[in-house]
Amino acid sequence: MKTPHLYAVDLDGTLLTDHKTYKHEQLDHVLTLLAEQGSSLAVATGNQMPKIEQYLAGHEHHENLYYIAENGAIIHNRGTDLALWGFTPELVQQCLAALEGFPALGIILSCRHHSFVPSDRLATIAGRVHEQVAKAGIDLPGWDPQDPITAIRPFYPNVEAIDDPSTMTETVVKIALNADPGEGIYETIEKLHAALPAGVAATSSGFGAIDLIIEGNHKGHGLAWLADHLGLAAEQTTAFGDSGNDLEMFSYAGRAIAMEHSDPVLAPVTDLTIGSNNDGAVLNFLEAELTA
Structure with missing residues (x-):
């Protein structure tokens, strides 16, 4: 044995x-x-x-x-x-405020059972996900150009668009970002660390993704x-x-x-x-x- x-x-x-x-x-x-x-x-x-x-x-x-x-x-x-381990609602709002300075980033607020995309970032992240997947030669199941959220659903099955993230009742466990393709991933991470509230870290997650996590988790x-x-x-x-x-x-x-x-x-x-x-x-x- x-x-x-x-x-x-x-x-x-x-x-x-x-x-x-x-x-x-x-x-x-x-x-x-x-x-x-x-x-x-x-x-x-x-x-x-x-x-x-x-x-x-x-x-x-x-x-x-x-x-x-x-x-x-x-x-x-x-x-x-x-x-x-999750974000407090206050920390989520502080992160979203910091991300206002990064308009080219797509945002997904990931919770235990659902995920939410701020409505004003939906077109950005949907277009970028579709572009990245197409570039890799992979089909995007369920993709409908008239319904941007279908680009995200293959990766976040229970995703919804949300106009006001402060109305969420689920605990956010991760904030997923889709990076600006015009900038290096670690360049973006360095800028994020300078802008994010204390206690939040940014990490590369592959394929142009950056995840915001509770520092140390x-x-x-x-x-x-x-x-x-x-x-x-x-x-x-x-x-x-x-x-x-x-x-x-x-x-x-x-x-x-x-x-x-x-x-x-x-x-x-x-x-x-x-x-x-x-x-x-x-x-x-x-x-x-x-x-x-």
């Missing part, structure tokens, strides 16, 4: 191919192998819970499958939120919380990722494994680089390691 271990795997650009697919039977096999060794898998992603549940539908019976969602804001297992914090919850030390964790929002998770994990196309910011804390998400490199690696 091998020592129990916790593997944390990013979704976009890591577990998922560019067309948002993965081998379902192979994931089931990996989860079964992990369970036999007393180990667990955590999907650690910036994605919203309703979208993660769509991606991972069919695997709910695995007790050892956990979610670290919204870049660490939610820890979830088998229908139960084990932990949730990143994927690394989520992984550390879950490892402690499972009675594991940092040395008993492995993280897979490819983007800037995986940096803290890589720094915490006992072993950090990057994809071949990863953001260079991960290089100083990467222990090993494997192949491409489009070749199923993560599941192939796990299957080989667990059967060695």
